[in-house]
Amino acid sequence: MFxxxxxxxxxxxxxxxxxxxxxxxxxxKALRRVLNDKDNRTKYIIKYIExxxxxxxxxxxxxxxxxxxxxxxxxxxxxFKEDDKFSFIxxxxxxxxxxxxxxxxxxxNQGYSNPQIxxxxxxxxxxxxxxxxxxxxxxxxxxxxxxENCKVKLPFxxxxxxxxxxxxxxxxxxxxxTAVINPDNxxxxxxxxxxxxxxxxxxxxxxxxxxxxxxxxxxxYEDDGAVPISSAKFNFLSTQSIKKDYQENYRLPAENIKExxxxxxxxxxxxxxxxxxxxxxxxxxxxxxKKCIRNVKNKHPTYSYLYSHILGNKIIQxxxxxxxxxxxxxDINVRVPDDYxxxxxxxxxxxxKLNGDSLKNSNIEIAxxxxxxxxxxxxxxxxxxxxxxxxxxxxxxxxxSRDELxxxxxxxxxxxxxxxxxxxxxxxxxFVDINLISET
Numbered sequence: 001m002f003x004x005x006x007x008x009x010x011x012x013x014x015x016x017x018x019x020x021x022x023x024x025x026x027x028x029k030a031l032r033r034v035l036n037d038k039d040n041r042t043k044y045i046i047k048y049i050e051x052x053x054x055x056x057x058x059x060x061x062x063x064x065x066x067x068x069x070x071x072x073x074x075x076x077x078x079x080f081k082e083d084d085k086f087s088f089i090x091x092x093x094x095x096x097x098x099x100x101x102x103x104x105x106x107x108x109n110q111g112y113s114n115p116q117i118x119x120x121x122x123x124x125x126x127x128x129x130x131x132x133x134x135x136x137x138x139x140x141x142x143x144x145x146x147x148e149n150c151k152v153k154l155p156f157x158x159x160x161x162x163x164x165x166x167x168x169x170x171x172x173x174x175x176x177x178t179a180v181i182n183p184d185n186x187x188x189x190x191x192x193x194x195x196x197x198x199x200x201x202x203x204x205x206x207x208x209x210x211x212x213x214x215x216x217x218x219x220x221y222e223d224d225g226a227v228p229i230s231s232a233k234f235n236f237l238s239t240q241s242i243k244k245d246y247q248e249n250y251r252l253p254a255e256n257i258k259e260x261x262x263x264x265x266x267x268x269x270x271x272x273x274x275x276x277x278x279x280x281x282x283x284x285x286x287x288x289x290k291k292c293i294r295n296v297k298n299k300h301p302t303y304s305y306l307y308s309h310i311l312g313n314k315i316i317q318x319x320x321x322x323x324x325x326x327x328x329x330x331d332i333n334v335r336v337p338d339d340y341x342x343x344x345x346x347x348x349x350x351x352x353k354l355n356g357d358s359l360k361n362s363n364i365e366i367a368x369x370x371x372x373x374x375x376x377x378x379x380x381x382x383x384x385x386x387x388x389x390x391x392x393x394x395x396x397x398x399x400x401s402r403d404e405l406x407x408x409x410x411x412x413x414x415x416x417x418x419x420x421x422x423x424x425x426x427x428x429x430x431f432v433d434i435n436l437i438s439e440t
Contacts, residue, residue, distance in 0.1 A: 006040075007081075007085070008080070009086065009122070013046065013048050014094035015092075016095075017158055018053055019093075021048040023273065024048075024286050025284065026288050027288040027303075027306070031044070031306060035310060049067045052157075054156075059165045064098075064101040067101055072113060085121070090124075090129060091128065095131070098124065106191060107188065123197045124199070125309060126234075127286045128286070129227070133231055134168075136225075136226040136227070138373060169331065171383075177433075178240075181258065181260065199305070200263050200265040203225070206221065230429040233427065234262065235260055237258070237424075242435045248416050250419065256421075269301050269322060270284060270285040271283065271285065278290065288306075328427070329393075332349070332388065332431075332433075333380075333431075333432070334435070335434070335435035336385050338385050340438070341414075347410075349389060349410055351409075352406070354421065363396055364394075364396070366392075367391050367393065374392045377389045393424065404424055407419055407420070408420045408432070414439055
């Protein structure tokens with residue numbers, strides 16, 4: 001009797017910084033069992049992609065080329081038929097690496113894949129991925145530097161470049177932001193929306209709620225212990241203006257704001273990484289416990305979303321205790337003239353209401369003085385005349401529209417002042433890219 005061929009679906013698991021396949025717990029065994037049980041027309045194959053994290057000389061673009069080697073060996077025209085597929089389940093930095101791999105592949109850049117491979121990509125799931133940066137990367141970078149100064153080896157495989165890549169305002173994040181909003185790359189976003197089932201799973205570690213006042217959030221801790229919710233969501237708001245001439249106090253209106261909205265997302269009560277992943281009260285966002293292998297209905301917060309999304313089931317937010325988030329991130333790049341002699345420390349950024357009044361006693365709070373790493377600045381390595389700034393903030397009250405407009409004033413000695421109207425939205429990051437010109 002002739003048996004029809006079962007479709008093949010390879011699912012790649014990609015770990016994060018300092019990680020390995022162990023950071024997925026029993027995900028491979030559990031997924032292989034449930035997927036093959038629920039869909040007998042498809043043969044599901046789970047593969048790990050491990051890359052060497054911890055090399056100070058390597059960054060996320062290097063890792064994206066590393067995973068490309070594994071993908072191209074697994075997905076070939078000889079082994080893949082028209083109805084075969086492959087997908088990604090990624091944790092932390094792994095999601096950023098895979099996103100860069102996909103973006104660079106769709107641009108047909110050297111060292112990445114070609115459209116003949118990309119056409120087989122089906123599902124792209126991220127678990128706590130810091131698309132737009134994380135405070136933990138800055139903290140990790142400083143800890144690594146401290147250990148090195150003390151001539152003590154850090155017991156974790158964290159490389160300097162990969163930590164720097166994931167810090168707020170890094171060149172990698174800036175390049176990725178501007179590539180996404182570049183009209184010339186609209187065809188990539190269109191392809192992504194039409195052909196890839198993109199899901200961001202965002203962790204909120206409720207067990208850490210007492211720390212919210214020092215890290216992020218007000219009544220609720222809005223972080224998974226490593227990545228803020230506004231960074232774990234690929235969607236973001238942006239406004240960009242690099243006018244070569246403008247009048248003093250030129251005001252960039254809110255009509256210039258664009259919203260990048262291509263990813264479905266879901267919130268789960270889970271930690272970025274758990275020391276006790278088998279305990280129900282300490283779930284790791286990517287660490288699937290052993291009991292999930294035989295118990296499909298296990299209450300691990302992410303497991304059912306993983307297999308349901310791969311199977312094509314509708315994804316619905318099931319934890320009604322998660323929501324009413326307040327925090328946001330403002331990510332700023334300011335381009336100054338090449339001959340500008342001022343220092344980044346002398347640069348002034350002021351936040352106010354649209355009418356120019358102070359934000360004091362308003363619905364918006366930016367850079368709480370007792371919140372760790374609530375604001376920061378850095379210079380670009382790639383462009384010496386690019387000044388980078390970031391600010392965390394919160395919308396203190398519930399808003400029916402769930403967003404609010406503020407005014408930002410940019411000024412420095414010898415440069416013409418500019419004003420920017422910016423929308424801030426709970427659980428979303430806002431990106432500003434502008435230039436300032438000389439007064440003369």
